[in-house]
Amino acid sequence: MPATPPPPGPADPRPETGYAGPGAAAGDAGRPAAGTDAAEQTGPDAAEQTGPDRRYAAPARWWRALDRHRPPGADAVADAWRSPVRGPWLTSVLGAVLLVTLPVVLVTGLLDWIAYGPRLDQAFPRGVGWLRPPAFDWPARPAWLFRLTQGLHVTLGIVLVPVVLAKLWSVLPKLFAWPPARSVAQVLERLSLLLLVGGILFETVTGLLNVQYAYLFGFDFYTAHWYGAWVFTAALVTHVVIKLPRMVAALRGPGFRRTPVARTGPEPADSDGLVARRPGPATMSRRGVLALTGGAAALLAALTVGQSLDGPLRRTALLLPRGRQPGDGPNGFPVNRTAAAAGIRPEETGQGWRLTLRAGGRTVDLDRSALLAMAQHTARLPISCVEGWSTSQVWTGVRLRDLATLVGAAERAVARVGSLERTGLFRQAALTAGQVRDPDSLLALRVNGVDLSPDHGFPARVIVPALPGVHCTKWVREITFAGVDGG
Amino acid sequence: MVELRRRYGAAPWHLLLLLGCFAVAGWIALRLAGEPTAGRMLLWFLGAVVVHDLVLFPAYALVDRALRATLARGRPSTGGPAARRSRRPSALNHVRVPALAAGLVFLVYLPGVLGLGDGTYSAATGLQPRPLLARWLALTGVLFAASAAVYVLRWLRQPGRGAGPAAGGPGPR
Structure with missing residues (x-):
């Protein structure tokens, strides 16, 4: 093989790709090969050019010297x-x-x-x-x-x-x-x-x-x-x-x-x-x-x-960790963080569990049966994680706005939800007034017709439409309605 | 302006644009410089380029070259007129395509396939990680088998078609 091959040009008998079409003006076959120093693209105006051309800029001597000092192998490459x-x-x-x-x-x-x-x-x-x-x-x-x-x-x-x-x-x-x-x-x-x-x-x-x-x-x-x-x-x-x-x-x-x-x-x-x-x-x-x-x-x-996706199609994500349903039952949808991982002890979520609502110095404590005695609302809502997976489930519980009304919170109050979880980045989350007031925003007690499982946040969890999954706080301990939302 | 253009090598807006780009990157670098893990971020940023350009690309290019050399043996020349006359269609893309697909799938799902995230996954979800390596191997097998099947079909349909369009098609996806 010659060290310095001839440039491909019209002499090359290789068949072309039928490139002689309407765009032939974009480049002519007779143009010198790459590496040949030629000041082509002498357009009508310099501003026409879309980038640096092949001429040497100042100091031209240096750039030319760099060009000439080809490292060994440059041509082979x-x-x-x-x-x-x-x-x-x-x-x-x-x-x-x-x-x-x-x-x-x-x-x-x-x-x-x-x-x-x-x-x-x-x-x-x-x-x-x-x-x-x-x-x-x-x-x-x-x-x-x-x-x-x-x-x-x-x-x-x-x-x-x-x-x-x-x-x-x-x-x-x-x-x-x-x-x-x-x-x-x-x-x-x-x-x-x-x-x-x-x-x-x-x-x-x-x-x-x-x-x-x-x-x-x-x-x-x-x-x-x-x-x-x-x-x-x-x-x-x-x-x-x-x-x-x-x-x-x-x-x-x-x-x-x-x-x-x-x-x-x-x-x-x-x-x-x-x-x-x-x-x-x-x-x-x-x-x-x-x-x-x-x-x-x-x-x-x-x-x-x-x-x-939900249903059998989820399994098509063959090689992703979330391409599976962890179980068959009503609580068999993916868990981002188990109760064990969050350090939730069973005694904390038993008979002694109370939800504390706070607003403007007022405090209301509710146990789970009191919550179940309130008006229940059911909504099918997706829960979606930033890691790219999501699933849609049917949630039942008390509307967040009903809880806000119960404790006398202001109409535009932000809700700060705290979990039983003591550590972890997402043991608390704030909800805007718009999110609190949405009719489908729930403190969910049940999912798909049964009680939440411990891993899904029993005794109660937040579920809000279009809210990132990590902010749908599980094992809710308290909700504080405070301040006025930014608007 | 013309003088700046000549000295700099491009139009003034080119310089302004690039200075803007470096200003953003520089501001970010300064902002991150205080992070204790800033060095690791830089390492991964530059390392990704080095690994792609100087490891991954040469690796797959060399494998492809070796593959072409191997398959060209016994054939007069790949893609040349003699090859087109030969009765056997080129197997090159029937190896290349499933190999590229399997390699890409391996690369993209590598943490799962190699179980690199198993500890975090089990701790978070309480689930046993599934053996994804076996799945990847099975998927690779299916890809190669499908490609081989298409190859056999092409081979069977080849005679009598002359120097037809079947020579060295891209094969299945």
Whole structure:
């Protein structure tokens, strides 16, 4: 094999992909190969350009010297990229998919943070400074809202893994390209790509570990996942602004037409250096690569959505810890924290248990039979966990607003619910006035027609529509109605 | 402006945009610097890039290259005209596709498959973790079996079709 291969050009008899279509103007086959120093893209105006070009910026002497001092193996590496399907079109298609879908993951992540209640100072991480979305009181309607946002966040985050990996595969040659930069602009842009790639991988890895209970990383998940998301968002916005025009132009490339593998050839050499200098024969068409990526995403979707479904379909989440119903009976739905794990002793929940209601200096103590004697309300409500699983059950109990009225709480009072649990991040939770006043917000005593099991919060637990599961406090000991809600 | 462009290597907005990006990242770094686990976060952030770019990618690229070399042996050339004339369709993607799928599934559900979260899971839920490794192996077996079945079907339908479109399709998902 020659050390310095000829650039692929018109002399190459390799069949093309039928790229001589309407988008042929996007690149001409006679363009010099990547690595050749040529000041192409002499557009009408410099502002037309979508990024750094291939000329050396100041000090040109230094950048040229860097280019000439090729480390041993640089050429071998440049020639080692053989896939003929790598190129601006494939990268742009994958990029376009991520451009549409990743914002959904980001926004649903922020919504989950808001659902935790930053205005009640119970969103994690706390005290995030100016870098936060506008907070609002999380509504209690529709009841499936949190089930949807957190389910989308986790499921879509998992489903996009193959798309992200394929996108990275399509641009990896650039990581090893020489020279690494021809200008300060390129140095800065590559640094931002470190934040971009690091950001998406960090978010994916911490998220995947969190939903599978493997806290190997040894730092606080909420803090790391939150700030990692902002680093990624900043880098993503930067990347999109710089690359969007190039993506749009490249999408005019080979297109989605069916092209047999044998006739799949490389795109014309591009200014980004994505197209292989010495492409090998195709083993898969571009459509094949996209079908493989999409198929992999579909496989992950099939193995993940089950944890958000009830009934036999839950078991389709074959490899996730929440892809099972722990039992058969009315209490046989998933438990996030058992009574034993929470340190709840049986004697605390027996005959001696009292619910204490407080408001404006008044106190009301109720035992379980007194609660059962009050007006009972039944509602089918989902319980959803930030770890991505959810389940819908039929709950029966006393309306929270009836308890508020009983103790004479103000109309706009916030409820602070305390558990028998002495330790643990979620032994207490605050509810907005809107959540307290919702007709389906309950202090549940029964589920699916029977008493709550100890693991589901016997003698009484909170269940509020669209409230994150961890705030549906179990083993409730007291509810304090205080203050006036922010509005 | 033109002078800045020439010296910097891109338009001024490019510089402003990147400075904004680094300002956000820098502010976050400063904010996290006080955390006792800040070093670990940085390690995982950079480590994820290093592991993907310098371990995972070379690993799967080398495996793919080895696979192509192995399957090309005994065939005149993959995808070339001679291969298209040969009676046997290329098995490459029938190995590649299930292998990629199984590898991806392993990677994504790795904590569960290897039982890395079993302790936390049992403590929280009171349930015995299920043996997910066996499930992953079974799923892998199903993927390869399905791919092999499609391969056999293609092989059976091949004769008489000439240098047809069946050569080296992407195979099943």
